[in-house]
Amino acid sequence: MAAGKKTRVKEQTPEGAPCPPGYRAIPIKFSQEQEASHFLYVKEHRVRGGTESCWPSERTLFVLNVPPYCSEGCLAQLFSSCGPIQSVNLHDKPDLSETPKTSASAFFCSKSVPGFQVAYVVFVKPASVLKAVALQGPLIISTERHPVKTGIEKWIADYTDSLVDPEALRVEVDKFMEEYDKKIAMEDAKAEAEEGVPDEEGWVKVTRKGRRPGLPRSEAASLRVLEKEKRKKARKELLNFYAWQHRETKMEHLAQLRKKFEEDKQRIALMRAQRKFRPY
Template structure:
């Protein structure tokens, strides 16, 4: 992925064909420069709208301590910078949509994916290796100026005016930033829910407006709201429904499988016979009183 380079006879760094070596130093205290290898980012037409042709610079060998703000400041000396995107390796096609919140969706390193680890610990780890970057200028002159850079004086990444945190200070700052503020989190969640409710309300209003209206081909969209509302069930209907459920459950059960089931069946049968006998006695007594009983 990195562009190969070698020392020429003059001691200058010579980059691979197509790349330009730009020397950078972390600060004035450092003597050995670090080299960024840049070239114009070219892809097929209409394949990468976020990195426009003639205005995007592809940067290799970006050190871990260099941030997007640092690259924007370094390359703004050539031309006004529109955006800077950093990633672990070159990306083909459209870039991923950035996260809309800082509380969720934090990237977890593969070696730290443990279910028991707290989420705020994940935010302490950045990419441990060198990265690539896409610098988009507001004018094509920025790409040409970076490609034709001839100065041997290294650019400074960290200065008194623009300090860059490293080491334990960087870890402390990232740990402090990883602690969630409940008030800020509640505000963001409330805003998200408000936006979601408005979206649902618009969709429902649009559905109601289009309900019953034929489209261009003459089809009418039928929804559940267009159906006639059913009548509430009466008490007798509820009882019949319960009785059907009871019979349905009884059919699924094994009858007289256990001894106690056999005894219960006999008791119920005897109770039904006694009930029928008493009902017949009352019926005969009534018929005798009305002189309608004729046993022969």
Template sequence: MAASKRKRVKRFIAPLGYTAIPVKFSVKHHSPHYLYVKEHKVREDKNPNRPQNCTLFVLNVPPYCTEECLSRLFSTFCSVESVETCERPTLGVKTEASKTKFFEAKTPLGFHVAYVAFTSPAGVQAALSFSAEEPLEISAKEHLVETGIQKWISQYAASIVDPAELKTEVDAFMQAYDQKVAEEEAKAQENDGVPDEEGWVKVTRKGRRPGLPRTEAASLRALEREKRKRAHKELLNFYAWQHRETKREHIAQLRKKFEEDKQKIALMRAQRKFRPY
């Protein structure tokens, strides 16, 4: 009986405007997964890592496929300059890279999209015209991709911070910050009182005469007053019904005073002798 030939992967019909590239996790897997790619052409995108005519937009990227995996897969078409993954398509300038490894951005957990930038436009054309009998392998002996509990263990081990390394980085950051502040203060002192291009002179609060410091006796008296105010406030209207009764008494006193003022005014009008009409 003749040996059965290996079945060829059928060309998958991709959505309109996209090209389907079959991939599989490893040699053991037979059912392919499809990445949908097209050339990234957006005039509003100002990200320098996405050059025109050299960037490929990738959809349906599985969670286990990292930026390193995508760079390795698409390097078969052309040398890859950079790979950027995100949860959904984004526009705008490139976000500032993190200055420390202890607070890196989290990778997307589910299916995500990617932007693959090649060194030349030939990479985009080669990816769009790709047709292979076998899917591209994500995980192989030379580059294993961790999944399952091994991946969780590696992520947990990577999340543990070395206190000595963190302290070294924090000290270096604070030293650079103190040096920057000192340089700014020295520059401000040099320009103090010097008019700018338009003839204006910057006035600061440093020239004001500082207030006289409190003596120890004055500080003790102020502290004693604060204590008396606090104690009086705590004892006054301790309960809610006391607060209500105090308000009622205050309103009653106001009404009583109002009636007394009305009687005084009526008495003054009665005693007025001059009557012009």
């Protein structure tokens, strides 16, 4: 190691597991029968000066390494002994937005991929954060009083939760369409009011509303368009590339010759029938 170079050594938990600097490791177990422990890394939520956050720094506990089977309710149960909890929010990665991201719809919202997450536990009192950081484990997630569903029971519960109430969905869609129609009507009214009125620099906004609507296409025009598309498609195809295409081309040619021969016979017969002797 070079002289004068310092390295940061990771803190160690009582059980010998490595811990990131500035965090406190809390061992948890899924059930009492489980021998191995999983570690949550917690610290008081703080942000740099000048950075705004929607989470109150004095009352928020930041939690890392939250396993997929640990839900918001499980975290609230684990830290309930430290004091009353205001809210628990799970995220895929740390979120420093000014306002919490909440979906306006219960049906049309993106679902995160199951995996390890981070959590923001907001307590009612600031002293609860210090108690949570000083917790000694292991903490049990699934207890007799608060069991966590697994296996078939969890699959059945997830399937039941995925079923959508048609009436609630209809109400939400109707509400969304009403708001959308109001928004479009307001935009149209604003555009109509601004049409033909010059702005501060003297420019006039031109819209497409003044254009003459196109006439409906007639049947003959539609047939011409279809015929043009058919010819364009035929040019792209390979003619007589396969043996069956070559045979079909010969058969069509013979059929056209027979048809023309029959038409010529009928025309000659008609000319002979109409021919008369006219001496005068």
